[in-house]
Amino acid sequence: MKITLLFFFLSTIAFAQQSLEESYERGKLLYDDFCVRCHLPNGLGESGLVPPLASADFLEDIKATVHSIKYGIHGPIIVNGVEYNGSMSPMGLDDDEVADVTNFIVNSWGNTSDVMIDEQYVKKVSELKL
Amino acid sequence: MKTKHLFFISLLQVFVACGQTDVNISVPDQTNYSLELVVPNLEIPWGIAYLPDNSLLITEKQGKLIHFKNGKKTSIQNVPNTYVRGQGGLMGIATHPDFEENKFIYFTQSSSVESEESGGNTALYRAILQDNALQDVTLLYKAKPNTKKGTHFGSRIVFDNDGYLYFTIGDRGKRDENPQDLSRDGGKVYRLMENGDIPTDNPFVDVKDAKTAVFSYGHRNPQGMTKHPVTGEIWTHEHGPRGGDEINIVQAGKNYGWPSITYGKNYSGTTITKDKALPGMEQPLYYWIPSIAPSGMAFVHNSKYADWEGNLVVGSLKFNYLERLVIENNSVVFREKIAADIGRVRDVILGADGFLYLAVENKGIYKIVPKG
Numbered sequence: 001m002k003i004t005l006l007f008f009f010l011s012t013i014a015f016a017q018q019s020l021e022e023s024y025e026r027g028k029l030l031y032d033d034f035c036v037r038c039h040l041p042n043g044l045g046e047s048g049l050v051p052p053l054a055s056a057d058f059l060e061d062i063k064a065t066v067h068s069i070k071y072g073i074h075g076p077i078i079v080n081g082v083e084y085n086g087s088m089s090p091m092g093l094d095d096d097e098v099a100d101v102t103n104f105i106v107n108s109w110g111n112t113s114d115v116m117i118d119e120q121y122v123k124k125v126s127e128l129k130l
Numbered sequence: 131m132k133t134k135h136l137f138f139i140s141l142l143q144v145f146v147a148c149g150q151t152d153v154n155i156s157v158p159d160q161t162n163y164s165l166e167l168v169v170p171n172l173e174i175p176w177g178i179a180y181l182p183d184n185s186l187l188i189t190e191k192q193g194k195l196i197h198f199k200n201g202k203k204t205s206i207q208n209v210p211n212t213y214v215r216g217q218g219g220l221m222g223i224a225t226h227p228d229f230e231e232n233k234f235i236y237f238t239q240s241s242s243v244e245s246e247e248s249g250g251n252t253a254l255y256r257a258i259l260q261d262n263a264l265q266d267v268t269l270l271y272k273a274k275p276n277t278k279k280g281t282h283f284g285s286r287i288v289f290d291n292d293g294y295l296y297f298t299i300g301d302r303g304k305r306d307e308n309p310q311d312l313s314r315d316g317g318k319v320y321r322l323m324e325n326g327d328i329p330t331d332n333p334f335v336d337v338k339d340a341k342t343a344v345f346s347y348g349h350r351n352p353q354g355m356t357k358h359p360v361t362g363e364i365w366t367h368e369h370g371p372r373g374g375d376e377i378n379i380v381q382a383g384k385n386y387g388w389p390s391i392t393y394g395k396n397y398s399g400t401t402i403t404k405d406k407a408l409p410g411m412e413q414p415l416y417y418w419i420p421s422i423a424p425s426g427m428a429f430v431h432n433s434k435y436a437d438w439e440g441n442l443v444v445g446s447l448k449f450n451y452l453e454r455l456v457i458e459n460n461s462v463v464f465r466e467k468i469a470a471d472i473g474r475v476r477d478v479i480l481g482a483d484g485f486l487y488l489a490v491e492n493k494g495i496y497k498i499v500p501k502g
Contacts, residue, residue: 033281089191092214
């Protein structure tokens with residue numbers, strides 16, 4: 001009984017791990033198509049113009065992160081103590097794609113995240129101002 | 131012997147090519163103009179055109195066409211469905227040279243029509259503007275295949291003095307497949323008759339499998355195009371990768387080199403090609419390093435700005451200003467920041483009233499008003 005439960009537990013973890021890896025890989029392709037021009041391959045952005053994603057405290061608020069990818073973000077924000085007053089338009093990604101690119105960003109360049117974002121989560125993030 | 135000469139000529143071209151004088155951008159201490167917000171509250175105004183009554187047509191990237199007249203915005207009805215993704219949306223806008231007679235307008239948008247594949251590609255339409263709606267909406271060109279790639283749709287529209295229509299499509303994120311292949315759409319400047327027919331003297335009409343609407347090729351992503359007010363030539367600029375944005379004067383059948391030659395690098399900083407020049411490929415009139423992310427382009431001519439006569443103006447998405455370029459003998463000799471820090475400048479036109487109008491993302495349309 002115990003062994004069965006343990007097996008079930010482990011296989012669930014393995015499954016989650018696998019689907020995160022798949023989402024991450026899809027997210028990387030989307031990042032290279034939609035994000036890389038401004039945020040750059042190393043996630044460092046451009047000093048004074050484009051906020052970094054690598055080690056960015058902004059990403060600690062996962063809902064705000066998903067919201068900004070899904071609906072765009074305009075006006076002043078502070079990232080790692082530096083103010084950026086730019087504008088990012090919504091990319092027109094489907095909800096599952098927003099999930100993939102989020103999973104890529106929050107697990108790249110030294111970023112780590114405990115939660116995996118899925119399509120359902122993105123669907124629930126509404127357009128209402130945060 | 132002849133081959134040897136050719137070799138040296140090519141070599142010479144390479145040396146000449148790498149010799150662009152560095153022209154740093156100037157920031158004036160004082161400005162002799164002010165900026166007036168004439169159309170507020172726009173999201174991404176992508177293209178502007180003026181009508182004979184000085185009212186403005188504005189494309190909003192997400193698919194809306196707006197007519198702005200006497201301080202009022204009216205949404206034009208019957209715009210075909212726009213495939214909005216990445217850089218794609220409702221983009222270029224132009225009026226027919228005889229608009230007063232025929233009421234024809236032209237626009238480009240990313241679109242899913244006429245292709246089996248999912249995704250989208252750039253389409254050119256003509257329609258009659260009547261009673262705040264589009265009538266007789268006609269698809270004149272649709273690039274194929276559709277793709278879900280989010281980049282490099284082009285797409286500006288300009289008429290030349292002979293009534294030919296030019297429009298641009300970027301490489302659609304497939305730089306190794308599209309720009310150098312005449313049988314594929316993307317990475318091209320196209321030329322059509324005003325009704326969408328292919329001109330019989332287009333450069334590739336007799337080339338097997340070629341897209342016969344193509345006028346020039348080897349382009350990356352041209353989001354600026356305008357007619358020179360004196361020579362009538364068609365000038366374009368295009369986004370380079372990291373560095374290597376270019377200004378070109380496009381000529382029939384010429385190859386502008388992307389991605390075989392470029393002054394830019396990959397976004398990661400790695401090399402795309404060691405070649406900046408190759409025989410049979412055109413050198414840019416000017417290239418920007420670093421990239422300014424140019425969008426929109428106009429010449430200042432017979433305008434309200436006497437000091438700027440003959441200058442070229444180009445929007446910068448990346449650095450949030452309008453760039454003024456003084457050009458002598460087809461060389462850039464002076465660059466200046468206009469409207470510094472205004473925001474992402476997506477388009478610029480010279481209105482019939484002689485004023486410059488800028489489309490600024492998340493702000494609206496600004497007019498540059500000389501002081502005094």
